[in-house]
Amino acid sequence: YQQGNIYDAIGGAEAVERLVEAxxxxxxxxxxxxxxxxxxxxxxxxxxxxxxxxxxxxxxxxIQEHGHPMLRARHMPFPITPTRRDAWLxxxxxxxxxAEIDEPYKSSIYERxxxxxxxxxxxxx
Ligand code: HEM
Numbered sequence: 390y391q392q393g394n395i396y397d398a399i400g401g402a403e404a405v406e407r408l409v410e411a412x413x414x415x416x417x418x419x420x421x422x423x424x425x426x427x428x429x430x431x432x433x434x435x436x437x438x439x440x441x442x443x444x445x446x447x448x449x450x451x452i453q454e455h456g457h458p459m460l461r462a463r464h465m466p467f468p469i470t471p472t473r474r475d476a477w478l479x480x481x482x483x484x485x486x487x488a489e490i491d492e493p494y495k496s497s498i499y500e501r502x503x504x505x506x507x508x509x510x511x512x513x514x
Contacts, residue, residue, distance in 0.1 A: 396447035399494050405445070407488035409438045415480035422476050425467045445498070461508060468512045478506055 396405070413430045416422050427433060439450035440458060451458060481502055485495050 396445035399490050405442050408484055409434050411484035411487040415483050419476050421473055464509050469510050470514045474506050474510050
């Protein structure tokens with residue numbers, strides 16, 4: 390497969406839906422993440438579905454509604470420490486399992502998200 394085909398390969402919109410739901414269920418319960426996320430994660434999850442859809446090579450839903458992601462800039466209001474980076478990735482690893490994203494896509498997705506998460510860190514502990 391090619392990177393642009395991951396979206397179709399994992400099962401398209403339904404797979405992204407399962408992944409994002411499983412992810413924010415974990416985020417909403419993670420002691421390191423609760424302080425910086427809103428109580429109601431509905432809108433956050435909606436935006437993340439749009440973003441991951443295009444990140445995986447599907448339709449550019451995020452850009453269509455919000456313009457260029459500029460993810461690092463959009464995260465600057467939130468103190469993202471190495472601990473929070475690890476927590477985010479831990480939630481994502483659990484979600485990839487729960488959503489039954491199969492190999493080799495699971496590892497490929499996790500690798501790309503690890504690089505993006507590293508880029509999102511903006512402060513020390
Ligand atoms: C929004 C935290 C990494 C994609 C947010 C928000 C927080 C956050 C607090 C705001 C939620 C809201 O107000 O609705 C973190 C932390 C990360 C991280 C702690 C750890 C490294 C990532 C990564 C991605 C990502 C790796 C990309 C896959 C997004 C998107 C939004 C968002 C698309 C919505 C932006 C918008 O408002 O349009 N994140 N994030 N985040 N995050 Fe992250």
